[in-house]
Every structure is written in structure tokens, then in C-alpha cells.
Amino acid sequence: MMKTVKITADGQTIEAVLESPLLPALQDAGIDIPTLCYHRAVSPYGACRLCLVEINQKGWDDDWWKLTTSCNFPVLDGLTVRTDSEKVKKHRKLVIELIMARAPGAPQVREMAERLGVEDVRHRPQEGELCILCGLCARVCDEVIGAQVLTFSGRGGLKDMGTPYAEASEKCIGCGACEAVCPTGAVIIKDEGLRRTMVRWGTEHEFVPCRICGKPVGTKKQIAYLREKINIEEDIFVTCPDCKRQKYAEQVVAEGHL
Amino acid sequence: MQVPIQTSKDLKKASKEAEKLKAPLEHVIYLCAGTGCRASGAMELAEAMTAEIEGKKLGKKVSLMLTGCHGFCEKGPLIVHHPSGVFYQHLKPKDVAEVLETTLEKGDVVERLLYRTPTTDEIVKLEADIPFYKHQKRLVFDLNGRIDPFDIDDYLANGGYQALAKALAMDPEKVLEEVDRANLRGRGGGGFPAGRKWRSCRNAPAPDGIRYIICNADEGDPGAFMDRSVIEGNPHRVIEGMLIGAWAIGGTDGYVYIRHEYPLAVETLIKAIEDARRYGFLGSNILDSGLSFDIKINRGGGAFVCGESTALMASIEGEVGEPRAKHIHTVVQGLYNRPTNLNNVETWANVPLIIDRGAKWFTGIGTKKSSGTKIFSLVGKVANTGLVEVPMGLTLHQLIYDIGGGILGGKEFKAVQTGGPSGGAIPAKLLDLPVDFDSLTKAGSMMGSGGAIVMDEATCMVDVARYFTKFLEDESCGKCVxxxxxxxxxxxxxDDICEGKGKKEQLEVLKDLGEVVQEASLCALGGTAANPLVSTIKFFEEEYExxxxxxxxxxxxxxxxxxxEIVDDLCTACGICRKECPTDAIEGKKKTLHVLDQDKCIQCGVCYDVCKYGSLKVVSGKYERTCEQTKFKLKPVKDQK
Incomplete structure (x- = not known):
């Protein structure tokens, strides 16, 4: 049984599940917390440092505040949070400035910078870079899809995200979840006819065409992977959503439900 | 020796037996066979020594003991003679016959191989009188250099594992209280009270009964090697400390996470663990106490960040060595999500001493808030470099001048970087600062693992900040922005500032960067990584300006x-600078003043280093330094006919 506790954020009392991540609890209460590396579908990682808040735990001196990221900080009973203090705002600005220098070409990063009130970036930009190394693609590939294709390599300034040894991975099923969660458009996928190219990871995939209209439904590997996991009739996997809907509608009419 | 030793009574018997077995002969030569001395030829020396002892049939009178590190690595290979205490340095195999004959047979000394005080050239005969050793208080290091680290009997003969027996006869709670009262603080960096950590770990629920005890031997600070030396010199002290910890905490499984780049330490430790198992100190029902505990070795791949406890644990688990947030402490959920108590080598090595001699004795050493001793790796521009163990609270001045013998070459002291790369530079005006956890942190540096890099006037503080910042950039795991x-x-x-391309506004940017890196990073590596920059700006801003x-x-x-530049008045046209210059930037011939072409010069400084007539100088604005004149054979060109 999940236990709910009360916390205070910017003077507002919030009920949240004990030891669940603080960030979604704050967001659910309508508090705006910027983040690029957090996604509810996967475990928090703490890479982008934008969701900084100040906290004061039960038992601490009233004037003792600690700066921490809220994505990987747990909801604790009696926790007090400041999300809008000068210190929080200042450090979020300094952080987004660094992210801007890392990925100057990413519109999402520029938008975030604007939102946080940063106009000028004083740092040396890394032209052409889009990836901010938040690791969301690898987390979703591992935790949600279960394919475990992506991983970090190197450390420090040489850190990179990709497939092991930067070789095309046989385990990639071409599902595109990595692209869906990427906050900066750094994961690029090209679909042409029945071909899918995962540009960043160097894999090529063949789409299975919809058995009715011929439009791509999913990649061959993806469908095989799904069928292995869920044992239901093949039809479901080889019909595109549009045709599925149409087919169902026809069925409903034919059976005289309307 | 009857092994395994099954009870503490058996241990007493075994120790007596070991004492007899290991009773020193009339003469003992303690030869340092630590990594540093091996690099300068200790093993060749040992071979020659063995051959000489055998050849002269001295085997009944003299024994040669290969010990671990003595700390004074720059003087190696070195030996100490027992019982006289005479210390010989920079020995070569060809010196062996003379040394043995003079010292052992004639009772005299070979003067040229004795220690000389660098500043006064005074000869010192005995190890105990050398300032480097005289001002130390060697507790953790007491047996380093006096026992054979590969021989468990040697440790037993010197009171080894007695503290374990004592602890096992006590209630674990009492052992914990003793460590708590001793105010033992973690020697690995943070200075967190070990007693408090142990208690939290003991109180943390362990659903499957497993609690881990880890020894952090991932010593990654450039220039620091105290943990390596403790393991190389006295590995059983560390194992004994971990065993006592396991008893107090309820630990069941131990790990030593040690750098793969420490081959000798790893070899020593493997042998020590095997011996400890054979003797019954590791395994089940140790000394009939009910304690079952064993230790595994995990070799690190050389990442500095793996010295951080959560990254270290991730690495043991086979994951990438990245730290995680410690909102849930590792004592509650550490390795494999089980309660885990991690301390560093030096901390564990202090534990047997505390149990053996008591918390009261321990708190009598050092300062009120920092008890005991600390081993420092004293390096840089000091006369005596090496590992020194001193009581906490000693001032930096005493450390650098009394033990270190002051600055080399009569130069001015500028700063000392304590705490390794993530420490901070402490300027001359703070030289009277006592060396303890809190004073150093207050000064913007830290104790860290005990590195102390001394810098003189010829060290550029901006360049120092750049060096450490780049080291940390390379070693950052790269997880957080x-x-x-x-x-x-x-x-x-x-880089810009060092290259003269810096702008005034950049100083403000640097300060902002320093703040955000310190405040908003995920782990302690990030939290301290700006220290070199912040402290050099704080104390040496005029150099930046x-x-x-x-x-x-x-x-x-x-x-x-x-x-x-060439100092015309002193140039003798000897031609050495011209010959050595890699870019042919110097022109000249016999009896003709040499000229340096600035367009060709790459500022490598070779000319400055090779000139023996004091006729080269290096200039920057109003500052300049001229090379030393050590040769007087030739006259300056202006006086030559």
C-alpha cells in the first residue's frame, strides 16, 4: 500500500506518495519545473540539473536550505520545497546556459533558455551538436522497450551516447522510442517508403506493409519482438491503425449494432 | 605453526611462536621494497645483498628483510640497519660489500651514503634523527618498513590480530562505542565520523542478513600514494580493521576495491587474504566468535570517479562507474541495494590501533575535532618529499618546513594544494593553519586523501588551476551537465587566460561557473571540482588580472x-644554447655574442636549462628570472680578446 504524505512547496500543501520522485509531485500540483532529462515513463537520472529546487527536511534548522534536483529526490514527510527562490532561479539560468553551449542548434533548448530568462550565452558553443547526453533514449530502450541497444561510452568531455563500440546493433528493433523521448531532436530517424534508417545508431530496418492499404505498420523486427511478448493473432500486427479502425467500423455496421 | 587458529587462546600461542620464530638476528637490514624503491632498483640491491650475505657466510648473524614502503621514496633504494638505526640512501649493488663490512663488522658508517640535509648539507646518521622522520608520529605506519608484508607470522610476532581477538571478546555494541568515542573520521576525503557511519549501517535493515564492508583503495589523486603504501607495507592491518568493523556492524561480506595500476599492492593483498584465510582469520566462525566474514578483491579500471562511493559500488556491480544521488545513503542501500559500510584504507588501518590502545589514547592525539594522525603525501617543490604521518593539528608550516625541509633552491613558497586535484590552493598567509578536516575546509580546500603539493614562486596559479580543472574534466564521469x-x-x-587571450568579463564567467559546478553537481567530485579554480581566484586574483x-x-x-633573452654581459659564446635549441632560434659563433630570434623561439626553455653561465633570462612584463651561474671556465664575450 502506497503511503501518502504531506509536503509544502512554495507555501502550498501537496499530498504525494512517500518516496516517489519529487518532480512529478510538484508538477501535478501545478508548479512549473523545467526539465529536459526527466520522463515519467523511466527512472530519474539527474543529468540535466534544470529541475533544481531548494529543500528543507524535517528536523533541519528553519534557515538551512539545500539545493538539489527534484527528479531524483524522494518525497519525504514534512518536506518543504522552494521552487522559485533567487538561488534556484540563478542556478537554473547558469545550467541552461551550459546546455545552450552544448547544443546550440536545438530549438527545444533555446525555448527553455528563453523561458528561464537567458538571452546571451557567454560560453563557447559546440556547433552542430544536438545531444545533451540526458540518457533518456537509453533509459527508454532499456526500461520500457527492453531492447538495451543504447549506452553511454567514455567519460568527461568524451562522453557519448550510442550503440556499443559505435557499431550497428542487431538488437535494435527500429521502434523509434528513442526518437520519441529525445528532448532535443538529436535522435534522427528517416522513413522512406518501406525503409527506416536510424541515422544516429546506424541501423536499417524494413517496414511490414499494412495488409490492407500497404502503408508501413511497424518494422519487421519490431513486430517479431512484439509477437514474442504478446501472443495474439498476427492480423493485429500487420494492419495499420487507420485500416484497423475502418475494419472495425465496417464490422460494427455489418453486425447491425447501430 | 598450527593453522587454522581456532580460538583466541590458540592465537596467543601462535603469536608467541611467531615471536620466537621471527626473533631478530644480531643484525637486520630493512630494505624498502615498496613500489617507489623498486622503481629505483631495490630488487637488484636486494639480490646483491643476499649474494653478499651468502658469500661471506653471514647468514647466522644478518638477516635481510624486504619491507614495504618507508615513505622517503625519493631517497631510494634505501636501507635501515638494526639495531643501530643507521639509514643509507641511494644505494647501488656495488655499495653492498662496503656497507655490510663497515656497518656490521666495523660498527662504523659509510658517510657518502648517509642522508644530507638539503638546505645545510649536514650529515645525519640515524633514521630517527632525519628531520623527515623526526617530526612524524607513525602509528598507522608503525610497522611499515619493519615487517615483511608477505609474511603473516611477522605481523603476528608484532601483535597482529590481537586487536581482533580483543574486539571479538567484546560486545559489538561496545566495539562501536569505542570507535565512536575515538572520534575516528574518514581518511578518504570527507572526514565523516566512522562511528556514526558504522552505527547507521548496523541499524539499517538487512532482510537477507547480508551487510557489506568495503575498503576503498581506489586512490586516484595524482601524487598521492599513502593507501598503496599501507597495503604494500602492512596489509594485515587493513584486513584486521575490516574484520573488527564487520564484527561491530554485523558485516558478512567484504570487498577491497583497489586500483589495477597498483600491481604490487594487489599482489601483497592477495597473499595477505590467502594467508588470513589459511590462519582462520577469514572464513566462518572466526576465533570461535560466531563471526563469519570473507574478503574479495575488486580491481578498478583506473577511473578517478570510482573513488566516489556510489560509483565504486556501481563498478563492483559491473555497471558503469557513475555516481548516483545519495538521498538514500549507501549505509542503508549500497552495494546490490544492501546496507554497505565503506571506509578507505587508512581509516580501516586505524581501527585495530583504537581497539588495541583505546579511544582515550586515540583522542589524545591530534586536535579535539580531528583525532589521531593523518598520512600526507608531501610532494612538489619541497626539499624532502614522500609520505609523512603526522598528528592532526600540525601547522602547514611545520609540515612544509620542519618535515619537508623547506622550499627547494632557496625560492619563495607560494601555495600548497591540499586534498588532491579537488582540493584548493592555500597561500603563504595561511601557513599557520592547523592541518585538520575543518580548518582546511574552512580555507576553501580540503583534507581529501592527504595530498599536499607544495608550489613555489615559479608556479603559475592560473596554470595550476588549468591543470587540475582539465584533470577533473577528463575524470568527470560526464553524467551531469x-x-x-x-x-x-x-x-x-x-586556456584563453594562459594564452594571453583572456578578457576581463571572463573572470566573472569563471566565478559563475565555479559556483554552479560546486552547488548544482550531482556528486562530490563535481561538488569539489571547482575548488582549484575558486581557491586560486580567491587567493591569487591578481595573477589572473x-x-x-x-x-x-x-x-x-x-x-x-x-x-x-640572452644576457649580453654574461654570454661566453660557449655555444651550448645554440646547439640545443630545437628551432635554431639562436645564432652566434665563437667569441661572438649569441642572439636569440624571438620569431623562431617556441619558449621551450631548453637554452635556459642548459646555460651554465647565468646568461639566459626569462621575462614577462616587469618580472624576470635569470638562470644560475654554475660554471666559470669561460670569460664573458665582452672580456674575451
Whole structure:
């Protein structure tokens, strides 16, 4: 049984599940917390440092505040949070400035910078870079899809995200979840006819065409992977959503439900 | 020796037996066979020594003991003679016969091989009188250099595992209280009270009964090697400490996470663990106490960040060595999500001493808040470099001048970087600062693992900040933006400043970067990574300003800001600089003043280093330094006919 506790954020009392991540609890209460590396579908990682808040735990001196990221900080009973203090705002600005220098070409990063009130970036930009190394693609590939294709390599300034040894991975099923969660458009996928190219990871995939209209439904590997996991009739996997809907509608009419 | 030793009564018997077995002969030669001395030829010396002892049939009178590190590595290979205590340095195999004959047979000394005080050239005969050793208080290091680390009997003969027997006869709670009362603080960096950590771990629920005890031997600070030396010199002390910890905490499984780049330490430790198992100190029902505990060795791949406890644990689990947030402490959920107590080598090595001699004795050493001793790796521009163990609270001045023998070459002291790369530079005005956890942190540096890099006037503080920042940038795991990108941007700005391309506004950017890296990073590596920058700006801002505003490097280090010049008055046209210059920037011939072409010069400084007539100088703005005149054979060109 999940236990709910009360916390205070910017003077507002919030009920949240004990030891669940603080960030979604704050967001659910309508508090705006910027983040690029957090996604509810996967475990928090703490890479982008934008969701900084100040906290004061039960038992601490009233004037003792600690700066921490809220994505990987747990909801604790009696926790007090400041999300809008000068210190929080200042450090979020300094952080987004660094992210801007890392990925100057990413519109999402520029938008975030604007939102946080940063106009000028004083740092040396890394032209052409889009990836901010938040690791969301690898987390979703591992935790949600279960394919475990992506991983970090190197450390420090040489850190990179990709497939092991930067070789095309046989385990990639071409599902595109990595692209869906990427906050900066750094994961690029090209679909042409029945071909899918995962540009960043160097894999090529063949789409299975919809058995009715011929439009791509999913990649061959993806469908095989799904069928292995869920044992239901093949039809479901080889019909595109549009045709599925149409087919169902026809069925409903034919059976005289309307 | 009857092994395994099954009860503490058996241990007493075994120790007596070991004492007899290991009773010293009339003469003992303690030969340092630590990594440093091996690199300078200790094993060749040992071979020659063995051959000489055998050849002269001295085997009944003299024994040669290969010990672990004595700490005075720069003097190696070195030996100490027992019982006289005479210390010989820089020995070569060809010296062996003379040394043995003079010292053992004649009772005299070979003067040329004795220690000389670098500043006064005074000869010191006995190890105990050498200032480097005289002002130390060697507790953790007491047996380093006096026992054979590969021989468990040697440890037993010197009271080894007695503290374990004593602890096992006590209630675990009482053992914990003793460590708590001793106010033992973690020697690995943070200075967190070990007693409190142990208690939290003991109180943490362990559903499957497993609690881990880890020894952090991932010593990654450049220039620091105290943990390596403790393991190389006295590995059983560390194992004994971990065993006592396991008893107090309820630990079941031990790990030593040690650098793969420490082959000798690993070899020593493997042998020690095997021996401890054979003797019954590791395994089940140790000394009939009910304690079952064993230790595994895990070799690190060389990442500095794996010294951080959560990254270390991830690495043991086979994951990438990245730290995680410690909102849930590792004592509650550490390795494999089980309660885990991690301390560093030196901390564990202190534990048997505390149990053996009591908390009261321990708190009598050092300061009120920092009890006991600390081993420092004293390196840089001091006369005596090496490992020194001193009581906490000793001032930096005593450390650098009394033990270190002052600054080399009569230069001025400028700063000391304590705490390794993530420590901070402490200036001359703070030399009377006592060396303890809190004073160093207050000064913007830290104790860290005990590195102490001494810098003189010829060290550029901006360049120092750049060096450490780049080291940390390379060693950052790269997980969080502030540490990875912040340090990278910092490094670029520091490059600019060192190259004379810095702008005034960049100083403000640096300060902002320093703040955000310190405040908003995920782990302690990031949290302290800005220390070199922040502390050098705090204490040496004028050097930054000179670099930026005047394009001047007062330490005459930054290549883009210095130039070399020939001092015409002193040039003898000896031609050495011309010959050695890699870019042919110096022109001249016999009896003709040499001329340096600034356009061709790459500021490598070779000319400055090879000139023996004091006729080369390095200049930056109003600052200059002229090379020393050590040769007088030739007259200056102006006086030559």
C-alpha cells in the first residue's frame, strides 16, 4: 500500500506518495519545473540539473536550505520545497546556459533558455551538436522497450551516447522510442517508403506493409519482438491503425449494432 | 605453526611462536621494497645483498628483510640497519660489500651514503634523527618498513590480530562505542565520523542478513600514494580493521576495491587474504566468535570517479562507474541495494590501533575535532618529499618546513594544494593553519586523501588551476551537465587566460561557473571540482588580472606570455644554447655574442636549462628570472680578446 504524505512547496500543501520522485509531485500540483532529462515513463537520472529546487527536511534548522534536483529526490514527510527562490532561479539560468553551449542548434533548448530568462550565452558553443547526453533514449530502450541497444561510452568531455563500440546493433528493433523521448531532436530517424534508417545508431530496418492499404505498420523486427511478448493473432500486427479502425467500423455496421 | 587458529587462546600461542620464530638476528637490514624503491632498483640491491650475505657466510648473524614502503621514496633504494638505526640512501649493488663490512663488522658508517640535509648539507646518521622522520608520529605506519608484508607470522610476532581477538571478546555494541568515542573520521576525503557511519549501517535493515564492508583503495589523486603504501607495507592491518568493523556492524561480506595500476599492492593483498584465510582469520566462525566474514578483491579500471562511493559500488556491480544521488545513503542501500559500510584504507588501518590502545589514547592525539594522525603525501617543490604521518593539528608550516625541509633552491613558497586535484590552493598567509578536516575546509580546500603539493614562486596559479580543472574534466564521469560542461568551459577560459587571450568579463564567467559546478553537481567530485579554480581566484586574483590585463605571467610559466633573452654581459659564446635549441632560434659563433630570434623561439626553455653561465633570462612584463651561474671556465664575450 502506497503511503501518502504531506509536503509544502512554495507555501502550498501537496499530498504525494512517500518516496516517489519529487518532480512529478510538484508538477501535478501545478508548479512549473523545467526539465529536459526527466520522463515519467523511466527512472530519474539527474543529468540535466534544470529541475533544481531548494529543500528543507524535517528536523533541519528553519534557515538551512539545500539545493538539489527534484527528479531524483524522494518525497519525504514534512518536506518543504522552494521552487522559485533567487538561488534556484540563478542556478537554473547558469545550467541552461551550459546546455545552450552544448547544443546550440536545438530549438527545444533555446525555448527553455528563453523561458528561464537567458538571452546571451557567454560560453563557447559546440556547433552542430544536438545531444545533451540526458540518457533518456537509453533509459527508454532499456526500461520500457527492453531492447538495451543504447549506452553511454567514455567519460568527461568524451562522453557519448550510442550503440556499443559505435557499431550497428542487431538488437535494435527500429521502434523509434528513442526518437520519441529525445528532448532535443538529436535522435534522427528517416522513413522512406518501406525503409527506416536510424541515422544516429546506424541501423536499417524494413517496414511490414499494412495488409490492407500497404502503408508501413511497424518494422519487421519490431513486430517479431512484439509477437514474442504478446501472443495474439498476427492480423493485429500487420494492419495499420487507420485500416484497423475502418475494419472495425465496417464490422460494427455489418453486425447491425447501430 | 598450527593453522587454522581456532580460538583466541590458540592465537596467543601462535603469536608467541611467531615471536620466537621471527626473533631478530644480531643484525637486520630493512630494505624498502615498496613500489617507489623498486622503481629505483631495490630488487637488484636486494639480490646483491643476499649474494653478499651468502658469500661471506653471514647468514647466522644478518638477516635481510624486504619491507614495504618507508615513505622517503625519493631517497631510494634505501636501507635501515638494526639495531643501530643507521639509514643509507641511494644505494647501488656495488655499495653492498662496503656497507655490510663497515656497518656490521666495523660498527662504523659509510658517510657518502648517509642522508644530507638539503638546505645545510649536514650529515645525519640515524633514521630517527632525519628531520623527515623526526617530526612524524607513525602509528598507522608503525610497522611499515619493519615487517615483511608477505609474511603473516611477522605481523603476528608484532601483535597482529590481537586487536581482533580483543574486539571479538567484546560486545559489538561496545566495539562501536569505542570507535565512536575515538572520534575516528574518514581518511578518504570527507572526514565523516566512522562511528556514526558504522552505527547507521548496523541499524539499517538487512532482510537477507547480508551487510557489506568495503575498503576503498581506489586512490586516484595524482601524487598521492599513502593507501598503496599501507597495503604494500602492512596489509594485515587493513584486513584486521575490516574484520573488527564487520564484527561491530554485523558485516558478512567484504570487498577491497583497489586500483589495477597498483600491481604490487594487489599482489601483497592477495597473499595477505590467502594467508588470513589459511590462519582462520577469514572464513566462518572466526576465533570461535560466531563471526563469519570473507574478503574479495575488486580491481578498478583506473577511473578517478570510482573513488566516489556510489560509483565504486556501481563498478563492483559491473555497471558503469557513475555516481548516483545519495538521498538514500549507501549505509542503508549500497552495494546490490544492501546496507554497505565503506571506509578507505587508512581509516580501516586505524581501527585495530583504537581497539588495541583505546579511544582515550586515540583522542589524545591530534586536535579535539580531528583525532589521531593523518598520512600526507608531501610532494612538489619541497626539499624532502614522500609520505609523512603526522598528528592532526600540525601547522602547514611545520609540515612544509620542519618535515619537508623547506622550499627547494632557496625560492619563495607560494601555495600548497591540499586534498588532491579537488582540493584548493592555500597561500603563504595561511601557513599557520592547523592541518585538520575543518580548518582546511574552512580555507576553501580540503583534507581529501592527504595530498599536499607544495608550489613555489615559479608556479603559475592560473596554470595550476588549468591543470587540475582539465584533470577533473577528463575524470568527470560526464553524467551531469554542470560537472561535464562546466569544467569544459572553465578549461577553455583558463586556456584563453594562459594564452594571453583572456578578457576581463571572463573572470566573472569563471566565478559563475565555479559556483554552479560546486552547488548544482550531482556528486562530490563535481561538488569539489571547482575548488582549484575558486581557491586560486580567491587567493591569487591578481595573477589572473595580470594575465588578462597586462598579458604577464609573474611565475614565468605561461608560454604565450614569456620570452627568453640572452644576457649580453654574461654570454661566453660557449655555444651550448645554440646547439640545443630545437628551432635554431639562436645564432652566434665563437667569441661572438649569441642572439636569440624571438620569431623562431617556441619558449621551450631548453637554452635556459642548459646555460651554465647565468646568461639566459626569462621575462614577462616587469618580472624576470635569470638562470644560475654554475660554471666559470669561460670569460664573458665582452672580456674575451
Amino acid at each position: 554542470t560537472c561535464r560542461e562546466g569544467l569544459r568551459q572553465m578549461g577553455w577560459i583558463l 595580470e594575465h588578462i590585463g597586462e598579458h604577464v605571467c609573474r611565475a614565468l610559466v605561461c608560454k604565450e606570455l614569456i620570452r627568453y
